[in-house]
Each structure stands twice: as structure tokens, then as C-alpha cells.
Amino acid sequence: MQKEPNERTQPFHLFEQVVEYLVTRIGRGEWQTHEKLPSVRSLAIELKVHRLTVFRAYQELKNRGLVYVRDKAGYYVHPGAGACAPEPTAGAIVPAYSVRNRLSEIHQVPVSYQFSEALIDPNLLPNMYFSDYVKRVFDLYPKVLATYAPVQGDEELRETLCRHFAHIHRFHLSASELLITSGAQQAIDLISRIFLKPMDAVLIERPTYSSAVDIFSQAGAKLVTVDIHPHGYNMDQVEWCMRHYKPRLFYMNPTFHNPTGYTVPAEQRKRLVELAEQYRCLLVDDDTTHDIYFGKEPPPPLFTYDTEGVVLYIRGFSKYVSPGLRIACVACRPPLMKHLLTAKSLTDNGTPLLNQKIFLHYFTSARLQQHLGKLRIALQIRKDVMEEELRDSGWQWSSPGGGLSLWIRLGKGISSPALLERCLEASIAFVPGVICDPLRQMEEWARFSFSFANELQIRAGMRRVLELSRRI
Amino acid sequence: MQKEPNERTQPFHLFEQVVEYLVTRIGRGEWQTHEKLPSVRSLAIELKVHRLTVFRAYQELKNRGLVYVRDKAGYYVHPGAGACAPEPTAGAIVPAYSVRNRLSEIHQVPVSYQFSEALIDPNLLPNMYFSDYVKRVFDLYPKVLATYAPVQGDEELRETLCRHFAHIHRFHLSASELLITSGAQQAIDLISRIFLKPMDAVLIERPTYSSAVDIFSQAGAKLVTVDIHPHGYNMDQVEWCMRHYKPRLFYMNPTFHNPTGYTVPAEQRKRLVELAEQYRCLLVDDDTTHDIYFGKEPPPPLFTYDTEGVVLYIRGFSKYVSPGLRIACVACRPPLMKHLLTAKSLTDNGTPLLNQKIFLHYFTSARLQQHLGKLRIALQIRKDVMEEELRDSGWQWSSPGGGLSLWIRLGKGISSPALLERCLEASIAFVPGVICDPLRQMEEWARFSFSFANELQIRAGMRRVLELSRRI
Numbered sequence A, B: 001m002q003k004e005p006n007e008r009t010q011p012f013h014l015f016e017q018v019v020e021y022l023v024t025r026i027g028r029g030e031w032q033t034h035e036k037l038p039s040v041r042s043l044a045i046e047l048k049v050h051r052l053t054v055f056r057a058y059q060e061l062k063n064r065g066l067v068y069v070r071d072k073a074g075y076y077v078h079p080g081a082g083a084c085a086p087e088p089t090a091g092a093i094v095p096a097y098s099v100r101n102r103l104s105e106i107h108q109v110p111v112s113y114q115f116s117e118a119l120i121d122p123n124l125l126p127n128m129y130f131s132d133y134v135k136r137v138f139d140l141y142p143k144v145l146a147t148y149a150p151v152q153g154d155e156e157l158r159e160t161l162c163r164h165f166a167h168i169h170r171f172h173l174s175a176s177e178l179l180i181t182s183g184a185q186q187a188i189d190l191i192s193r194i195f196l197k198p199m200d201a202v203l204i205e206r207p208t209y210s211s212a213v214d215i216f217s218q219a220g221a222k223l224v225t226v227d228i229h230p231h232g233y234n235m236d237q238v239e240w241c242m243r244h245y246k247p248r249l250f251y252m253n254p255t256f257h258n259p260t261g262y263t264v265p266a267e268q269r270k271r272l273v274e275l276a277e278q279y280r281c282l283l284v285d286d287d288t289t290h291d292i293y294f295g296k297e298p299p300p301p302l303f304t305y306d307t308e309g310v311v312l313y314i315r316g317f318s319k320y321v322s323p324g325l326r327i328a329c330v331a332c333r334p335p336l337m338k339h340l341l342t343a344k345s346l347t348d349n350g351t352p353l354l355n356q357k358i359f360l361h362y363f364t365s366a367r368l369q370q371h372l373g374k375l376r377i378a379l380q381i382r383k384d385v386m387e388e389e390l391r392d393s394g395w396q397w398s399s400p401g402g403g404l405s406l407w408i409r410l411g412k413g414i415s416s417p418a419l420l421e422r423c424l425e426a427s428i429a430f431v432p433g434v435i436c437d438p439l440r441q442m443e444e445w446a447r448f449s450f451s452f453a454n455e456l457q458i459r460a461g462m463r464r465v466l467e468l469s470r471r472i
Helices: A010-027 A040-047 A051-063 A102-107 A127-140 A155-169 A183-195 A210-218 A235-245 A266-279 A334-347 A353-363 A366-393 A416-425 A455-470 B010-027 B040-047 B051-063 B102-107 B127-140 B155-169 B183-195 B210-218 B235-245 B266-279 B334-347 B353-363 B366-393 B416-425 B455-470
Strands: A067-070 A074-077 A178-181 A201-206 A222-229 A249-252 A282-287 A311-316 A328-331 A405-409 A445-449 B067-070 B074-077 B178-181 B201-206 B222-229 B249-252 B282-287 B311-316 B328-331 B405-409 B445-449
Touching (some): A010 A040, A010 A051, A040 A051, A051 A074, A127 A353, A155 A178, A155 A353, A178 A183, A178 A334, A183 A311, A183 A328, A183 B334, A210 B334, A249 A266, A334 B210, A366 A405, A366 A455, A416 A445, B010 B222, B040 B051, B155 B353, B178 B334, B183 B249, B183 B334, B201 B210, B201 B235, B235 B266, B266 B282, B353 B366, B366 B455, B416 B455
Parallel strands (some): A249 A282, A282 A311, B282 B311
Antiparallel strands (some): A067 A074, A178 A328, A311 A328, B067 B074, B178 B328, B311 B328, B405 B445
């Protein structure tokens, strides 16, 4: 899988992006039929890419019959090229950006064997208790539903979380360095909106969280991939990418990584912070399953090693505390926070107060800690069951120390999209590797989540998956 | 106030925007010291503005000493120009876009006489009852906190709202044509992200909702203002702007308009939909205080007249149903909805289910209707008190038929920013017209909200405001 960095991303992926960018703009009628397109030179400058990249993009458009060449200098829009807008809409209104969320497209299919959702089975959450906390919240704050929360989030909650982090990770935060968001997804989105502009380079793991790819693509970023392995990154590759692409940020998921479950070791975390300072690259540590470990606790978040304020730490709680509340937070130093706050105020003007208060009272309860202990055991059992079913499959995976999924290399010659097609017919869902790969390859890989289906469903479902795979 | 359209916006505002755009890019080091900037011609093409606009922008940069001219053709970055980045941040990380939310900056100041928040006094909301609905929700949906809502929103809620709209406004919607958002602000933001790209033209009322200006500016849109008067728009001006600027959308607040309280009459609404179809301009009807009327009901939303799917209808409920829940919805036809759904899934993956269920049960209760009746009376009384206090001020306003604020033209020679400064010292807040004006003028105007402070506070506060105004 490991390739040379320059071979890996620069020509292939970037050139494809420029093509897509031009197709979108042509499709939106920004250039009319027979209108001259920008010169290779000027477009290379506008997009901050090499002229050869633009040249190759134009060649591709020519091959697709979207543009034609005249007096060998210029490229002109071919009649009918406009019809090739991605996702054209009816009527006059065409969206500015062609965006999609590939993962949520799979989740929209209801199935009986749910291995695609990296969510925790609602039956494993202490539903019976929640209403007590809600009742308490209404007794304590009778006007909670009549009040907006501050944009940054409820101060009582932020102070509680600061104490929590100081206690657990020994990093010191003031409430002003914490922003409450509506889930970790919103945090990624806010960061991308504030720190990225079109064609900015972004380092991203390969594979990674598919929605992050969609968010950064929507922002028009150049995605540069960094491979992640069972024992972390190839740090030479990381440094090469930082030096070569001057990325604005590195979006990472170093703890029980999604989709692989791999964890980046402490010494690499230290080194990453040094590199980030050296190359002035923002590190976005997306940490949403930190507390779901089966053996020993994972290494501390990158924020722990950050002295220069280059780390944005996203800590999600939705998955195991309460998906229905959608509470996450971002920790960063004041110069970054200032801008996140503005983005948050423009996006939704603050996360609902009720949700923050319910979360606060549940999160600080002894019950949550007991619940977490039981939850870890329950999830480990489900993981073991899934691995047991796969034992004789010949498929390969590295057993994760935490998280919600297995990242599996399927048997020789099995394409995961093809297998998914068969599985969906049999009411089984999983996530094909293609969706997790920013380069849209990794066909032979797949993510199977063991957190949502129960033991019986896992046994029956995985057996069926293996049967179906033999028929491909 | 009424000026000729071409005199009003094109040269002044657009040219200022290009300056700001270039200052930001220079500040972010996209061009180094002594590096040549794009030619007037190429930049005019890139930004889709007239060359003279770019030329004037460059002249302005020259006057500011940010660029210098060489061999009279080219403009070059002057040493030190980079230091002029708007809102520079410490360290290496500079945000891609310089954004701010001016309104929330005022709201961050705590005061005893609160006339700047167009929110409803929590004491006017039926806090006592909410907990009953919450309890009922937990009885009905024991796993509500363990479950994610669908991205589009809870189906039961969407169907209920469709019936509500069919009953009240006689327009027919299916649940698939409705998206639940976390407040109307999020709806505006999603729409701007999907339908706008940098330098797209956007029609916007003058004055308007300040956060909308901030959202569209963040998207890099060219703002083209349409004046709003006590009896609506000057339709010739609207048509001129649509023909001349080919705007992608018209963001409007035609019912108890914020900040003016004016309402656009039915015949203009019909005409607007015709114009929008003719000029292929999306109409965004932001309707958040529809139910807060003092006399007769306002005319139906623009959606009622829309046969071609050019209207996006934002209906907010936060303000009077429950600010703490943050529930609003967007109605539009499937071709537009498809893209909104993607944006919503990337932004926060769906509004929390708990909030939607609580809203649903309260919204459909008889109690809400009783509450609304009382609320209208209470707010009208507060409006009357404020108007009474202003009777002899010589200040001018047109008494609104609904909404939460008075839009007041202050006495001769009184600048609202200056008055605000004095008022904040006296613990009184209001919104100066400058903030509501996309052109950042209207110094002599101010928005005073009567919905948050009680009668006594309004009497005492407004008297103090008038005293202070006499000392300017």
C-alpha cells in the first residue's frame, strides 16, 4: 500500500481536482459555449498549482469533449459542455458547489444487519436514567427552554469539562478556551470554514472519516493523504508532505482511528506537534471514542504536548454519552478560539441550552462512570464475536484496542463495493473502503462496525457476509 | 433615503468589497512583498466585476500604501503590506476568511435595559408547562436520547408541520419538502453555503438582519441592497437590480421585517415570485415572527405564490415557542432540498431528536395557541409603552403591525453609534442602524426592541435614552 509520496498524491489527485473544479464551473455556465477559458498560466496562478497540472486538466477536458483548442493557444468551451454539470438541478437554481455526503447515503438504507453505522446500540445506553437527569435540569433551571445559551456554550458545562480534562489528561484549560458544539461533525465543519479557502492543502489520513473528506472537499481544499498503519504514521512521509505542500491543517483521528481502529503512539504525537510548529500547520485532533478502550487507556491527546497553540482538540461525547443530545467540544488557544466563536455564532448562534444542561448533569454523575465500564465490556464482547466469526475467513485485520469497528482487508479478488451490493440485497450494510479513502481506492478494504448490532445479529450477519463473499 | 439604484450600490459598495478582498489575500501572504498582483483585466474576469471597479480598488490600495505601481502597467505588493491583514492572529495560523458577527458583539455586553436583543422576555414564555411536555416525550420515546434524528428531521414533526402549513397558509407540502434546522440562522447559513460562491450577487434588504450580512459576506457574495419602506419595496428598483446584477438569490424578511417591522404587501409578493422566475433568482423568505401580529394577520408567505420552485421558505419558531430548543424549518421543492440535505448532513448531521420531539408536543398543544394569544397582547402593551415614551421625542418611526422592535429615525444630528456609546455606559443597549445597513451607513437610525425588557424597564430605560440623546 505504501507508495512514494510524490507518486502517491501530487499528479493524480490534484489534476483530477482541477478537472472537477473546471467541470463544475463550466456546468454552472460561468463560461458560455465558444468562450475562451483562462490561460494555463493564469489558472495555475489562481489555483496555486503547477502549470502542467492545469495543462493536464485541460487535456482531460478536451478528451471528454468539453473544451476544444483553437490557434493552439487557447481552450474554448465546447457546445453542450455545460450539460455536464455535476448533480444538475431542475429549473434555474444550480448550487454553487457540488457536495455530497457519501456515508450518509449508505446509512439511508434500512437493514436488519447494521454494520455500517459506527454508533452504539441504543440498548447499551442507560435510557431509563436519562429522564431523571432531565427532570432535575428542569427543577434547577426552570427557564432553560426560554433561554438561549451563550454562543461559546454554557459556562457551567465548560468549567466542568475543563476540570475533567485537567484531571484525566493533565492539560490546563480555561472555560474561554473551550467551545461547545453540536457534535464533533459541527466542530470539523467550523474549523474547515474558518481556516480553509479553495485549493489550500489539507493533510488527511488514508483511510479516514468519510464525512471529513466531504467537508474539506466542499471547502475546495487540496487533499494530501498520509497513510496510517497499525502502529501510526510513517513520520518521514508526514514531514515530506508538510514541507512539500505547506498544508494549512492536518485533520487526524489518532485515537482508535476511524475506520481502522489504529492508535498513534505517544512519541509520534510529540513529534507531530514539533513538526506542526516547524511547518506552521494546524493539527486537528478529532477524538470521539477516547473512552471506548478495551485494554489499557490510549495515549494522551496531542493537545497535551502543544505549547505553541497549533492543536485544535475536538472531543466528542455523542456516541457513548448520548447521541440524542449531540454534544462535543473544541479546545484551542484564544487566537484560534476567537475565530471559531464567530463561525459558531454565524452557524447556529449556539448549541441548545437544554442539551448542554442535561449533558452536564449526566456527565458528572457517578452513573456515567459505571455505565462506561459496562459499555466497554459489552463492546469488547461484540468485537470478539465478530472476530471469532471471521477467524477462518482468511480476511485480514489488526485487532483494535478500542473504538467501534474492524477495518478488514477482504479475501483476494473481493471488491468491497461489489460485496456491499450483494449484502444490501440481503439486508446487511457495511462501509466499503472506497468511501473511507480520499483517493477513492482501497476497494479491497471494508469497515465493519460491531457497536450497533447485537451478538446474535453479528453472528448471523457475518456468516451471511462470508457466504455472499464466496459467490463473488 | 431613496437613491438611484446605480448610484446606490454598484460603484461604492462593490469597489470597497474588492479592496477588502485584496487586503485579506495580501494579508494572508498569498502575494509576497514586491510580487506582482493580477492584472486589472484578469482580476476583473476572475471576480466578474467591471475593470474600472478593480482599477479603483487598486488605486485605493495604492493610496493606502499597500501596493505600488511599476512600469505603469503592474501593481506590486508594497513591503509591510502583509501586516494589514484584517484580524491577524498570533502565531502561524491565519484564518482563511475574516468574518465577524457584529450583532453578537453588542449582545455580549450585559446591561440592565436590554433593547438590543430582539428576543422575547423569558418571563413571557410558559416555562412551568414545558417540563410536562418533556416528561411526556420521555414516556413516549424512552430511547429519544440514545438515537440520532434523521438528517432531514423527525418525520412525525415534519408531517405535523406540513399539516399546519396546509391549514394556515393553504400551501401543500410533503414531509420530504421540509427540513428541520437548529434555528433560522442555521437555515440561512446552509442556503448561503449551497447556493453562493465568491462574488455571486445577492440581493438583500436595506436595512436587514445583520447576521445575514455577515453570513453572505463570509460566503464572499457581492451584496446588492434593495430599500425597504413602510409599504414594501420599490418594485422598479427590485427589477432593475435583478436585471442588472443577475443575483443568485434575494434574501428577504418580508413579514414584520427585522429591523424595521415593515411588511411587504401581498401584490408585491406575487410580483416578486414572477420576477424571480423571469430572472432566475432564488427567493429566500425568512419568516420568524409571522405569528407575532398585533392587529390583522400578515399576508401569506411568498411560498404560497410559487409554482416554479424558486422560493426557499424559512419558518422560525425559536423566538416565541422556545429559544432553548432552537427549532426552525425550511420548505422548498425537491431539487433544492436535495442540496440542502447534503449541507445539513455535513454541518451537524441533524438537529437533536429530543428537541424536535419536545417541540412537536408543545407546538401541537392547545396551550400554545392560548399562549400565543396572551403573548401578542403582552408584546403589544410593551410596544405601546415604548411608543408612548417616545411620543414627544421628535424621533420618527412607523408603528409596526407585528414583530419585536421599533425602527427609529433619531432626532437631527444624533448619531446612533455615539448614542449607543453613552447608553452602554448607562447600562442600556440598542442596535445602531449602521449594523443593520449592508452599506454600513444609516447612522441616524436605530432599532429598539420592546420584547425583552418589561414595561417598567422600557419606561425608565427610554427616558434615560432620551436624556442622554439631548446631551449629544
